[in-house]
Amino acid sequence: MRLLITILGKATGYLTLIIVFIAAILKYLDYSDPVSFTSMAVNMESLEEDFRLQNKSCFILGATGETGRLLLKELLDRNLFSKVTLIGRRRVSFEDKAYEKLVQEVVDFEKLDDYATAFQGHDVGYCCLGTTKAKAGAEGFIRVDHDYVLKSAELAQAGGCSQFHLESSKGADKSSSFLYLKVKGQVEADIEALGFDRFSIYRPAVLLVDRQESRPGEWMARKVLSSCSFMFPTMSIPIQAVTRAMVSNTLLKPEHKTEILENKAIHTLGTNTTT
Numbered sequence: 651m652r653l654l655i656t657i658l659g660k661a662t663g664y665l666t667l668i669i670v671f672i673a674a675i676l677k678y679l680d681y682s683d684p685v686s687f688t689s690m691a692v693n694m695e696s697l698e699e700d701f702r703l704q705n706k707s708c709f710i711l712g713a714t715g716e717t718g719r720l721l722l723k724e725l726l727d728r729n730l731f732s733k734v735t736l737i738g739r740r741r742v743s744f745e746d747k748a749y750e751k752l753v754q755e756v757v758d759f760e761k762l763d764d765y766a767t768a769f770q771g772h773d774v775g776y777c778c779l780g781t782t783k784a785k786a787g788a789e790g791f792i793r794v795d796h797d798y799v800l801k802s803a804e805l806a807q808a809g810g811c812s813q814f815h816l817e818s819s820k821g822a823d824k825s826s827s828f829l830y831l832k833v834k835g836q837v838e839a840d841i842e843a844l845g846f847d848r849f850s851i852y853r854p855a856v857l858l859v860d861r862q863e864s865r866p867g868e869w870m871a872r873k874v875l876s877s878c879s880f881m882f883p884t885m886s887i888p889i890q891a892v893t894r895a896m897v898s899n900t901l902l903k904p905e906h907k908t909e910i911l912e913n914k915a916i917h918t919l920g921t922n923t924t925t
């Protein structure tokens with residue numbers, strides 16, 4: 651019996667050591683994510699005031715989705731733009747008075763050229779558009795996440811928009827053998843080639859959000875990752891941090907025309923800025 655207890659004790663000890671070792675490696679890898687933005691505790695108040703005085707206008711693509719909806723709320727709460735336009739495939743109704751000044755443009759994404767006017771006259775564009783292969787099939791996914799997004803960016807630029815903020819994905823890489831990452835990387839590259847004065851790419855990991863739509867795989871990943879998100883902060887991210895980072899980053903001056911905010915940078919900006 652004593653022998654069994656000794657063996658069990660040793661086994662538990664070894665197991666703990668192995669877990670700690672693996673956790674340490676993962677944490678190291680997690681933190682070795684390239685970070686292009688490291689500013690901490692930026693006070694946004696005066697930046698916001700300056701920005702408001704410029705009377706800029708913006709549009710949001712995908713404002714009916716999880717990120718887009720919250721991005722819209724963040725933009726309205728911070729009251730940064732004199733005009734906010736939603737461009738989407740359907741009109742949405744809002745009860746809150748804060749939403750009454752919104753402009754909504756309903757477009758057919760298959761015939762975007764016919765809706766060029768919807769993209770005219772905006773200073774800033776935000777894109778949270780996207781679907782999944784499970785929902786739209788491989789071709790449909792490419793159509794939405796690449797073709798619709800790129801065409802929208804082209805029309806926006808032709809209409810005078812100087813900066814474009816794209817919600818992409820962690821691991822986006824046009825050479826990837828995974829369709830999702832490849833498409834995300836390709837659309838990033840194609841939009842970069844358009845030459846916006848500013849192109850900001852956000853690459854969040856798994857979004858932590860209580861999604862209205864059922865996505866079992868994503869639900870499972872969220873459950874696992876949210877319980878250990880403190881340990882591996884770059885494998886997941888609360889959706890609020892993403893939208894807050896997108897808005898706060900708009901107020902900051904980028905070092906380069908194209909900037910990439912990896913998950914950790916989004917986390918830092920989305921949780922450490924104060925207003």
Ligand SMILES: NC(=O)c1ccc[n+]([C@@H]2O[C@H](COP(=O)([O-])OP(=O)(O)OC[C@H]3O[C@@H](n4cnc5c(N)ncnc54)[C@H](OP(=O)(O)O)[C@@H]3O)[C@@H](O)[C@H]2O)c1
Nearest residue numbers: 712713714715716717778779780781818819854855856857
């Ligand atoms: N989920 C994640 O964990 C994760 C992680 C990293 C990056 N991302 C990326 O982040 C972006 C936003 O993700 P999300 O989860 O917030 O998106 P979401 O909730 O699925 O919303 C997607 C938006 O795109 C629109 N859309 C989808 N298919 C469309 C179509 N065929 N025609 C026109 N509009 C269409 C939707 O409009 P309707 O409301 O009309 O359907 C909605 O506004 C996506 O590009 C996604 O790939 C997601």
